[in-house]
Amino acid sequence: MHNFKKLKIWQEGISLVKDNYKLTRTFPDFERFVLVSQMNRCAISIPSNISEGSSKSTDKHFNKYLEDSLGSAFEWETQLIVAFNENYLSEEKFKELEQKITHIQKMISRFQSGLNL
Structure with missing residues (x-):
């Protein structure tokens, strides 16, 4: 098991959520239920999947959540x-x-490579 709060990939994901909310607050009102909602869900999904996966008993199971997190990042x-x-x-x-999300994608991929699968 991993302490997700200490994982750099989780911390970067949380930072992206903050940036995302700041950005989407500036979007037109008609995007509230479309693009804003979708971007918010995706941004939140990145660190959420990392934290949920960290509770799994094997790296193989954790990796599945990291894949979901990476998918949300893309x-x-x-x-x-x-x-x-x-x-x-x-x-x-x-x-x-764009640079920030690319960095997060690379971090997640590298983290996956270090797991014992």
């Missing part, structure tokens, strides 16, 4: 691209967040 990146294409954020903010 899904969130796609939604970020959609938001940028709709001009909901500046290019500078887009690049900053």
Whole structure:
């Protein structure tokens, strides 16, 4: 078992959730039940799956949750691209967040590689 609060991948995921909420609060009201809702769910899913997986008794089971977390990270990146294409954020903010999500994706993948599967 892992103490999820001490995992760097979980901490980075929590940081992304904060960034995500700050960003989506600026989106148009008509996106509240579509893109905002979807981005919020994906962002929350990243650290949530890491914490849930950390409770599993084997690394093999933990890895399944890490895969789900990684999938949510890629899904969130796609939604970020959609938001940028709709001009909901500046290019500078887009690049900053794109770099952050890419970093998280790499961290999760590296963490998976270190598990005893």
